[in-house]
Amino acid sequence: MAILEIKDVSKNFGGLAALGDANLTVEEGTIHSLIGPNGAGKSTLLNVLVGLLEPDVGTVLFKGQPVLGKAPYEINQMGLSRVFQTPAIFDDMSVLENVAIAAYAARDGAYAFNVFETPSSAKPCIDLAKETLNDVGLFEQRKIIASHLSRGDKRRLEMALCLARGPDLLLLDEPTAGMARADTENTIKLLQRISDKGGITMVIVEHDMNVVFSLSKYISCLAQGRIIAEGAPDEMKGNPKVIEAYLGTESEE
Amino acid sequence: MNSANSAFYKKDILPVGAFAAVLLTMPFWFEYVGGYSGLDTKIVIWIIFAIGFDILLGYMGFLSFGHAAFFGTSAYFTGLMLLHYSDNILPAIAVGVISAIIMAFIIGFLTLKRTGIYFSILTLAFGEMLHSMVLSTLQDWTGGDNGLTGLPTPMLFGLKMQGDNVFYLTVIVAIVMYYIARRIISSPFGLMLKAIKSNQVRLEYTGVHVARYKLMGFVISAVYAGVAGALMIVYEPYVASEFMGWHLSGQVVIMSVLGGVGTLFGPMLGAAFMLYFENVVSVTIGEQWLLVLGAIFMLTVIFLPGGFVEAGSKIKKKLMGGSK
Numbered sequence: 319m320a321i322l323e324i325k326d327v328s329k330n331f332g333g334l335a336a337l338g339d340a341n342l343t344v345e346e347g348t349i350h351s352l353i354g355p356n357g358a359g360k361s362t363l364l365n366v367l368v369g370l371l372e373p374d375v376g377t378v379l380f381k382g383q384p385v386l387g388k389a390p391y392e393i394n395q396m397g398l399s400r401v402f403q404t405p406a407i408f409d410d411m412s413v414l415e416n417v418a419i420a421a422y423a424a425r426d427g428a429y430a431f432n433v434f435e436t437p438s439s440a441k442p443c444i445d446l447a448k449e450t451l452n453d454v455g456l457f458e459q460r461k462i463i464a465s466h467l468s469r470g471d472k473r474r475l476e477m478a479l480c481l482a483r484g485p486d487l488l489l490l491d492e493p494t495a496g497m498a499r500a501d502t503e504n505t506i507k508l509l510q511r512i513s514d515k516g517g518i519t520m521v522i523v524e525h526d527m528n529v530v531f532s533l534s535k536y537i538s539c540l541a542q543g544r545i546i547a548e549g550a551p552d553e554m555k556g557n558p559k560v561i562e563a564y565l566g567t568e569s570e571e
Numbered sequence: 572m573n574s575a576n577s578a579f580y581k582k583d584i585l586p587v588g589a590f591a592a593v594l595l596t597m598p599f600w601f602e603y604v605g606g607y608s609g610l611d612t613k614i615v616i617w618i619i620f621a622i623g624f625d626i627l628l629g630y631m632g633f634l635s636f637g638h639a640a641f642f643g644t645s646a647y648f649t650g651l652m653l654l655h656y657s658d659n660i661l662p663a664i665a666v667g668v669i670s671a672i673i674m675a676f677i678i679g680f681l682t683l684k685r686t687g688i689y690f691s692i693l694t695l696a697f698g699e700m701l702h703s704m705v706l707s708t709l710q711d712w713t714g715g716d717n718g719l720t721g722l723p724t725p726m727l728f729g730l731k732m733q734g735d736n737v738f739y740l741t742v743i744v745a746i747v748m749y750y751i752a753r754r755i756i757s758s759p760f761g762l763m764l765k766a767i768k769s770n771q772v773r774l775e776y777t778g779v780h781v782a783r784y785k786l787m788g789f790v791i792s793a794v795y796a797g798v799a800g801a802l803m804i805v806y807e808p809y810v811a812s813e814f815m816g817w818h819l820s821g822q823v824v825i826m827s828v829l830g831g832v833g834t835l836f837g838p839m840l841g842a843a844f845m846l847y848f849e850n851v852v853s854v855t856i857g858e859q860w861l862l863v864l865g866a867i868f869m870l871t872v873i874f875l876p877g878g879f880v881e882a883g884s885k886i887k888k889k890l891m892g893g894s895k
Contacts, residue, residue, distance in 0.1 A: 368776060389775075389780075390775045390776050391775050391776070391777075391778050391779055391780050391781065394775075394776055394777060394778035395778045399776070399777075399778075400776055402776075406770060406772060406773040406776070407770065407773060408765075408766050408769040408770050408773060408774075409769060409770065410768075410769050411765060411766065411769055415762065415765075418759075418762065419762055419763065419766050419774070419777060419779075420777050420778075422759040422762065422763075423777050423778045423779050424778070426759070427778075428778060428779060428780035428783075429779070429780040429783045429784065430759070430760070431760060431787065432758060432759045432760050433754060433755050433758045433760050433761075434754065434758065435758045435759050436576045436579060437576055437578075437579045438576055440759070443759075479773075479777065480777075483777060483778055
């Protein structure tokens with residue numbers, strides 16, 4: 319079943335078409351990668367999905383519900399979380415607090431005047447936060463202030479933050495950008511584990527083909543705001559259109 | 572689990588108990604350090620104001636330069652109630668605080684969309700708008716420059732609200748409000764306020780309705796300002812137009828920064844220090860006291876951005892380190 323349907327979405331930035339009639343369907347429970355050269359419209363598409371950008375035309379359905387025009391927090395409450403390209407975390411708060419915020423947001427919804435919380439009423443949330451930190455391998459660091467974490471750990475923390483929210487769909491914007499080889503391998507394993515364990519659907523924007531091919535069940539290639547090719551990893555390997563998009567053709571140059 | 576809960580409540584008992592003990596015994600020791608009766612009440616009122624201000628500035632990270640709007644609105648409505656309705660302080664304080672809450676919803680709704688300097692300037696503008704309304708447009712009701720005069724002696728169930736009665740009333744209110752502030756800060760709601768200060772965008776993308784939390788944080792801080800404003804009129808039944816002015820807004824900022832924002836305790840200490848300095852130390856120093864206060868403020872901001880609280884923890888660290 320399709321969890322996310324993007325239909326004929328276009329977005330122009332002052333005459334420049336960032337997205338032109340983009341169509342994309344993401345099946346539930348899969349890891350779906352978006353690839354494409356810089357400027358292909360991958361980030362624009364993600365921004366449209368989370369409510370950061372309003373497209374000029376088109377519809378986006380998430381679990382059959384329209385997403386466009388909703389505030390970012392509403393889209394998140396529907397079950398769509400995003401991991402940003404540069405880790406967006408609560409820098410001056412502890413690692414555990416970071417994830418606890420998400421756990422409370424999962425329990426209480428978008429707003430609650432929950433001033434009279436006791437440790438026993440908060441326990442399920444704190445337990446969830448600790449469990450999630452354990453999943454991403456940050457449990458030992460839970461008392462550290464988030465800004466003191468390494469770059470890779472910050473990304474893991476942001477992932478934990480998104481996961482504690484209990485999303486149905488997780489959007490990841492270049493989750494391994496700037497990571498060392500070993501860290502990248504760890505991230506691949508982590509994402510695979512999360513996908514196997516929770517059945518969370520993932521959409522990953524990624525340049526590292528090693529990551530893309532080891533994780534994805536399905537790959538869509540964007541170029542100049544359009545989906546130019548899509549298919550299973552095997553079909554995409556050596557697809558002339560994809561190679562052309564990345565390397566350019568002689569006539570273009 | 573229950574033992575965890577009782578430990579949780581115990582966490583508040585010590586600081587709130589110490590706070591209560593210091594305030595309740597004030598009449599017995601305050602005059603030995605140069606204080607005088609009446610000043611103690613004023614200090615307690617300002618402490619209430621400063622607690623609420625810290626929730627906004629220290630925890631949520633929004634610097635308001637117009638908090639006099641809430642202090643003043645409440646003060647005027649309390650005064651008007653005493654003058655025209657009844658000398659009973661309960662309805663007067665209730666109407667005063669409610670008026671501050673309504674004002675906070677309006678001003679908060681219009682200003683909280685902006686952050687940083689823009690928010691500060693907007694609050695300042697709104698504060699001064701109200702100030703000039705009090706001075707000119709509404710002067711038939713507010714008494715304009717002269718303030719609201721001729722208020723009756725405030726009463727509480729046949730008890731004259733003067734001297735010690737007012738002092739103990741404000742102390743009880745301050746203790747309750749300090750406890751509530753501690754609870755707010757340590758609750759998930761408080762966690763969300765801290766998260767707003769830390770990263771609003773991330774919070775929004777975590778499924779939290781940031782705008783509503785901001786508005787509530789702002790209104791809560793205005794409740795403290797409103798209670799302080801109302802108590803000021805009970806303490807001294809005269810509404811001065813300065814209660815609405817930017818000078819008062821600035822004072823609470825300076826107190827909070829001097830004491831150390833984001834600690835609750837810091838701004839309380841800052842408030843006590845400022846009033847003590849203004850009314851007691853200034854006599855010893857003479858005319859130049861404002862200059863000295865300015866120098867203290869500057870040195871604090873430059874060398875101790877965490878205020879008195881930071882100074883305290885540095886000294887504590889030194890002493891602990893020395894004993895090892």
